[in-house]
Amino acid sequence: MADPASYRPSPGEIPKAPGVYRFLDPTGRVIYVGKAKNLAARLANYFQDPAGLHPRTRRMVFTACAVKWVVVASEVEALSLEYAWIKEFAPRFNVMYRDDKSYPYLALTMREKFPRMHITRERKRASTRYFGPYTKVWAIRDTVDLLLRVFPVRTCTNGVFARAHAQGRPCLLGYIDKCSAPCVGKITEEAHRDLANQVGDFLAGKTAPFERKLEADMREAAARLDFEAAAKLRDDLAALRTVNEKNTVVFNDGTDxxxxxxxxxxxxxxxxxxxxxxxxxxxxxxxxxxxxxxxxxxxxxxxxxxxxxxxxxxxxxxxxxxxxxxxxxxxxxxxxxxxxxxxxxxxxxxxxxxxxxxxxxxxxxxxxxxxxxxxxxxxxxxxxxxxxxxxxxxxxxxxHKSRRSGDLTQRSQALEELQEALGLASAPLRIECYDISHTQGTHQVGSLVVFEDGAPRKSAYRHFTVRGERGEGASDDTAAMAEVLTRRFRRLQAEEAGEEGIDEDGVALRSGPLDEATGKPRRFSYRPDLVVVDGGLPQVNAARATLTEMGVDIAVIGLAKRLEEVWVADDDYPVILPRTSAALYMLQHVRDEAHRFAITAHRKKRARAMTRSLLDEVDGLGPARQQALLRAFGSVAKMRRADVGELAKTPGIGPRLAENLYELLHRDDASGGAKAATTAQ
Missing domain, CATH: 3.30.420 (Nucleotidyltransferase; domain 5)
Incomplete structure (x- = not known):
């Protein structure tokens, strides 16, 4: 690699004018093309301290060994020249927008003696009219099938056409009137070309004349009592309108x-x-x-x-x-x-x-x-x-991201790259990622997502309500993450040790990590090979400290969002994975999935808090008992008019709970009465 200082132009050499510049590698190949309003100011950015450059830009300036430029008259000329050079040299460090897939088009080969309508994925041939692109091949086939009812243009290949011409017998489409059969002379060359032009005009948008003509012909056939012909014209008209309906109207003013x-x-x-x-x-x-x-x-x-x-x-x-x-x-x-x-x-x-x-x-x-x-x-x-x-x-x-992660070969490669980059003893077949979501410290929720063999295991996803030391939530994200990790791995340790009891979430711990009913390990009993947290070195070190305090020895890393560095606990420098690395794509997918799951749980919790009922304030009055009360009385207003005995008759509501509910429902009345008595005195 060349040192950028070795080929940096002197400040006085670069003009302060619009232009286009290109970086070249030692073989003379163009590796980057750019434009600038001021060449001197723009090129100076590339020769600053390399530590301040984007990793991809830094790699480009160290790969290059020379820079050249051309001065132009205006920004518009710079724009045109930049595109021409990008197209000519295809520089490896330039952004190149490429279709994520090739789209099908409907083509009319007007250069042939008998024009042909067919589906293609290229747009290169001269004297061929292309229509589209369409999103799906089946959609364009449906369109062709409908159009052939009205415009029976040839759709066969040249080989099929030549064979039918030699045999003097048309193909099946000719017999069912979905081809005008020019191969056997059922239509003249001029008439068939006119038919092809009509198809082209219709696909280009000139549809109203054809619809009006078909409708007029249909009415004329019906007037002369030729109902069979009228019915065919009716179906043809419906077919054309179906094709039109596929083009959704979005602007009523005819905007282009x-x-x-x-x-x-x-x-x-x-x-x-x-x-x-x-x-x-x-x-x-x-x-x-x-x-x-x-x-x-x-x-x-x-x-x-x-x-x-x-x-x-x-x-x-x-x-x-x-x-x-x-x-x-x-x-x-x-x-x-x-x-x-x-x-x-x-x-x-x-x-x-x-x-x-x-x-x-x-x-x-x-x-x-x-x-x-x-x-x-x-x-x-x-x-x-x-x-x-x-x-x-x-x-x-x-x-695009899910397809990459869904590919088995890609997933295997990603796991191998992670093992090598992080120095793990084996590939991390089970990865757990944690994230915290809240709104200014309220309604704190932690998420746990699990990837096994590089793919999401959604049945193992969990979310945690973060309580904090006093039940009012954690003081910050680091404390919230520590609570979530503690609760998850304390549960894991209990199951691995075969302990019984109730965990902090109120879930009964069964003896041993195996489910007695199925004989299979419980989901929480699986020990992860790698723990990922969303954040940089401080978050990673805090998570590592929490696990160490619990005696859990599992690799912990963090994925920082700004430059996508991978931070390892107790390391001062991050692991930089290549931007096209399958491992980095997988870590991104894991991190994004944890973020999505945390936000979803947080929004649900926030929505429930915003719609809390007065009945939620009564200890011991859960959703089932609330529903029983509402079925018995119909509304909270009617409950206010009931006495303690009537409330206690509701299934599931005992005398003590009925008294608490009665006091709550009449709390405002009591405070209002006390206030009135004070005023009278």
Whole structure:
């Protein structure tokens, strides 16, 4: 590795002008490309004290051995050149948004003598019209099946077409009227091409003319008493309307917009985009990308827009109102002119305002040939749609992480990496993670989640109500964590020793760690191989001290959120796992699951506290007895009118409990009477 000081340019060499820079490795390969309003100020950031750099950035500057730059006239030119170089060199340290999956499209091969409609996952061939993307293959197959009722375009491969032509006999689709059978001359070349153009126009959004024509033909057939033809036209019309209904209306004003939502954690970012044309959702796509530095949402969003629209040639979209624009525009179901889905729309709605938004708007305006607006929606239908897109992005990131943790090979690799990184005697087959949740010290709840063989064991999850020394909660998170660990491992020690009695949670301890009914070990009797706490070195050392005091010898680590360092008890320096490490992904999943489970339990407890009944204040009056009272009297107001004897007749309510309840219900009356007597005196 090269020392950055060995190739650092002199301060006077770097111009204070807009430009694009690139770092090169010893072989001359470009490893990073960036742009700047001020090259001198930006490059100076890379040659500061390496300890202050993001780990990925620090690795990049030590991998490089040279830096070069090009001065340009404006920020917009810098934006264009940066994207061109990223696309050309594919630098390893740049954020590259790639689809988390390849999406299917519906294609019309207009270059062929007899155009063909088929499903594909590529968009590379010239003279082919593509529609989509669709989210599921089965959805596009349903669409094709419905369209073939009205537009029986050829869908067979060239080999099947040639064989049918040679035999003079069409395939099955030709016999059931889902293909016009051009292979055997049932339709002319010109008529079949016209049919293919009609399919393309319908998929592009020009649907209203076809629906009106089918409806008119249906009424005409019914008028001449040709009910069989009218019924077929009715079914065809229903099929077209079903296809239309798949494109959900979200904006009644016919807005053209791309809606981008970005959700990121410390290691990765997930992006979702909905293409809205003519007020309808015409397609959606998703990406998952590794975060290569500590860039914020604004920088990530700027790079995303740059890559999504970078392949569109400049000035491809003419100004609205020109002859070419009128010819190329598509129409929605209500005949509203809209931009094609593969072009830059007028409105770009984002969840976070991108960095250099003004320069991006100018650049995108050049690509569109008209003005472009980038903004964060604040209210109304656009804000509601943004929340939907954001929810999809959250789900994309969650699924991505769960799929990684769900893969058996990945889990095995993660456990092996953890064993090696932490110096454990064996792979941690059972991992327990603890977290604390509260609201300003109230309603404190601790959570325990369990991962066995790298996968969540949800039946072993537990939550703890943190009581503290005086029953009013712990003084801080460290004390709360100590209480949770003490209660969990005291229970474990009791079960391992075969002790009997009642634990602090009021649960009976059975003799021995085996369940007499099943003969299997109880869930709490399993000893973990690794304990994980949410936090840094102070939290880890406190947890380690608690376990040591109890005589429990189990490895304890903590996962800090800021830089995702893994802290080991009594070590002054953290263990840094690679950002793409399977072990780090697993620890993140464990930590996030503990956090989620703790928050869920805390919210339930807080909700119960906010809706507490007056009856909860009576000692010994649990939920079952409260229900019995409510069944007998119907309401608390009617209980107030009852005497002690009537209350005691309720099943489960004895004389002593009835007296306590009576005193509580009439406490306010007694205080009010005393107050009145004092006033009279």
């Amino acid at each position: 917009a791309d809606v981008f939502a970005l959700v990121a954690d410390e290691l990765e970012a997930a992006v979702q985009v909905f293409h809205v044309r003519g007020g309808r959702i015409r397609g959606e796509r998703g990406w998952v990308v590794e975060r290569v530095d500590d860039s914020g949402p604004g920088d990530l969003m700027a790079r995303l827009l740059q890559q999504v629209y970078g392949d569109i040639p400049e000035a491809q979209r003419p100004l609205r109102g020109t002859r070419r624009a009128a010819r190329d525009d598509a129409r929605s179901v209500d005949d509203v002119v809209h931009t094609a889905t593969d072009q830059v729309p007028r409105d770009i709605l984002v969840s976070a305002m991108p960095a250099d938004a003004a320069a991006l708007e100018q650049w995108l305006g050049r690509l569109r040939g008209a003005g472009v607006s980038i903004r964060v929606p604040q209210r109304g239908a656009k804000r509601a749609l943004m929340e939907t897109v954001t929810a999809n992005a959250h789900d994309t990131l969650r699924l």
